[in-house]
Amino acid sequence: MFVERKAELILPSGFDNIESYAATLEEYLSSELVQSLLNGHPNEIAKSGPPLAWNEWWKWASSLNSGDIPLHLTESIKLDLPGSLSKLLRDASRLALPRASVPHIPLPRPLPKGQTPKKVHEVRHFSKLIAELSADIGVDNIVDVGSGQGYLSLELASKHGLNVLALDFSEVQTSGSIHWAQQAKEQNLKLSHVTHHISQATLPGLVQNWIDGRHLARSNRNVIVIGLHACGSLTVEVLRACMDNMKPQDDGAADHWKIKACAIVGCCYNMLSDHDKHVSRLTAPPLPSDAFQLAAQPWLPPSPAELSLTLKKITYRALFGRLLYEKDIELPTDTRVRRLKDSAYSNWGTYIQAASSRMGVSPQLLDINSVWTEEMRQLSTTVSMLHVLRSKLGPVIESWILLDRYVWLCEQLEEPGLASVEMKWVFDSGISARSAVFIVKVLHY
Numbered sequence: 090m091f092v093e094r095k096a097e098l099i100l101p102s103g104f105d106n107i108e109s110y111a112a113t114l115e116e117y118l119s120s121e122l123v124q125s126l127l128n129g130h131p132n133e134i135a136k137s138g139p140p141l142a143w144n145e146w147w148k149w150a151s152s153l154n155s156g157d158i159p160l161h162l163t164e165s166i167k168l169d170l171p172g173s174l175s176k177l178l179r180d181a182s183r184l185a186l187p188r189a190s191v192p193h194i195p196l197p198r199p200l201p202k203g204q205t206p207k208k209v210h211e212v213r214h215f216s217k218l219i220a221e222l223s224a225d226i227g228v229d230n231i232v233d234v235g236s237g238q239g240y241l242s243l244e245l246a247s248k249h250g251l252n253v254l255a256l257d258f259s260e261v262q263t264s265g266s267i268h269w270a271q272q273a274k275e276q277n278l279k280l281s282h283v284t285h286h287i288s289q290a291t292l293p294g295l296v297q298n299w300i301d302g303r304h305l306a307r308s309n310r311n312v313i314v315i316g317l318h319a320c321g322s323l324t325v326e327v328l329r330a331c332m333d334n335m336k337p338q339d340d341g342a343a344d345h346w347k348i349k350a351c352a353i354v355g356c357c358y359n360m361l362s363d364h365d366k367h368v369s370r371l372t373a374p375p376l377p378s379d380a381f382q383l384a385a386q387p388w389l390p391p392s393p394a395e396l397s398l399t400l401k402k403i404t405y406r407a408l409f410g411r412l413l414y415e416k417d418i419e420l421p422t423d424t425r426v427r428r429l430k431d432s433a434y435s436n437w438g439t440y441i442q443a444a445s446s447r448m449g450v451s452p453q454l455l456d457i458n459s460v461w462t463e464e465m466r467q468l469s470t471t472v473s474m475l476h477v478l479r480s481k482l483g484p485v486i487e488s489w490i491l492l493d494r495y496v497w498l499c500e501q502l503e504e505p506g507l508a509s510v511e512m513k514w515v516f517d518s519g520i521s522a523r524s525a526v527f528i529v530k531v532l533h534y
């Protein structure tokens with residue numbers, strides 16, 4: 090079914106072809122335990138109780154101390170896990186696509202104004218990749234989709250001398266991008282900005298206007314389309330537009346511009362439209378929206394302090410919801426606790442005051458006292474463990490999403506011999522979690 094180009098997508102060890110990897114991933118993600126975890130949001134489980142299939146691990150987790158939970162986020166799990174969980178976690182690490190380490194590029198000191206160390210890392214690594222791609226195929230017109238504050242566009246234009254079109258649908262982002270370009274105070278920067286919604290339908294016209302406006306010679310009308318963290322459906326829309334353009338067109342448009350390559354890193358899978366969640370002909374596991382949320386989480390475990398705060402946020406919210414449920418207090422569906430200050434989580438008593446005031450519920454009505462009972466302690470360790478287990482599934486779900494996109498690009502472009510398709514890791518996963526870049530290059534130019 091697939092043209093095997095293993096070198097262009099490194100599979101987990103033990104798999105030597107995409108078909109068997111895809112089938113194993115699909116089977117794992119469709120299994121009863123994984124499905125029940127994906128569909129078991131802590132807020133709902135705190136109200137309804139665990140499904141029967143969780144009896145073994147739920148009982149075990151309720152006997153844990155909350156301090157034991159973080160151990161389960163590390164690779165070397167020290168505690169004796171119930172059999173069903175140890176298999177679940179072993180398979181989760183076995184099936185996630187292996188993340189290659191990337192060469193170290195030192196950060197400049199001081200850091201460029203406006204950018205975090207994470208952003209500088211991303212811009213350094215991605216701009217190097219794009220500059221090499223540009224030199225490799227001899228194309229220096231770059232279209233940066235979802236350019237945000239334009240740090241990448243600016244680096245490509247100023248450091249690498251490329252012609253860049255920075256596209257974003259947000260006026261605020263474009264203004265920021267123009268501001269940083271002015272701050273650079275460089276003469277002859279070949280950098281343009283356009284604010285416009287990008288989709289499969291609009292991208293061709295936006296590029297065409299840019300190319301036409303520059304009166305380029307026919308030989309120089311080729312472009313590379315790039316995207317750094319093109320969130321949600323933007324990645325898929327742009328890849329679709331690239332595929333349309335890369336396929337041979339029979340409209341005789343000899344002086345049209347052509348996309349000769351694209352390099353896109355996606356992010357925010359939780360923002361994908363339904364029809365962009367599964368694009369290839371692979372059989373897809375049923376993935377609820379929570380699964381896409383989990384796939385978009387940081388890849389490395391948080392620090393113990395971050396984890397402790399996260400677990401408090403999750404368990405306090407779930408226990409508070411359960412209290413409302415037990416007291417039969419119905420609130421309008423759009424009433425939410427939403428974000429509270431971190432100090433609201435210092436203890437249960439502080440939290441219930443803050444949460445009930447945010448929800449407009451009188452503490453008298455709830456008849457709450459701030460005692461942390463044994464039952465609540467148990468529910469809090471089980472709900473914490475549920476969170477840990479769900480987050481362990483994130484990398485496997487992301488692997489499924491990436492595999493689906495890779496196979497889809499191969500189906501469209503590589504199998505007919507039109508282009509080469511590669512997926513590689515471009516950032517240090519500990520610094521930037523969404524690190525997979527799809528590089529598609531037209532084969533005959």
Ligand SMILES: C[S@@+](CC[C@H](N)C(=O)[O-])C[C@H]1O[C@@H](n2cnc3c(N)ncnc32)[C@H](O)[C@@H]1O
Pocket residue numbers: 234235236237238239240241256257258259262285286287288316317318319320323356
């Ligand atoms: C996660 S940010 C990344 C920004 C930038 N590439 C970076 O890495 O710093 C995604 C950007 O894409 C823009 N964006 C998202 N969907 C878009 C669409 N359909 N059309 C145009 N811009 C879009 C957002 O406004 C945002 O600036």
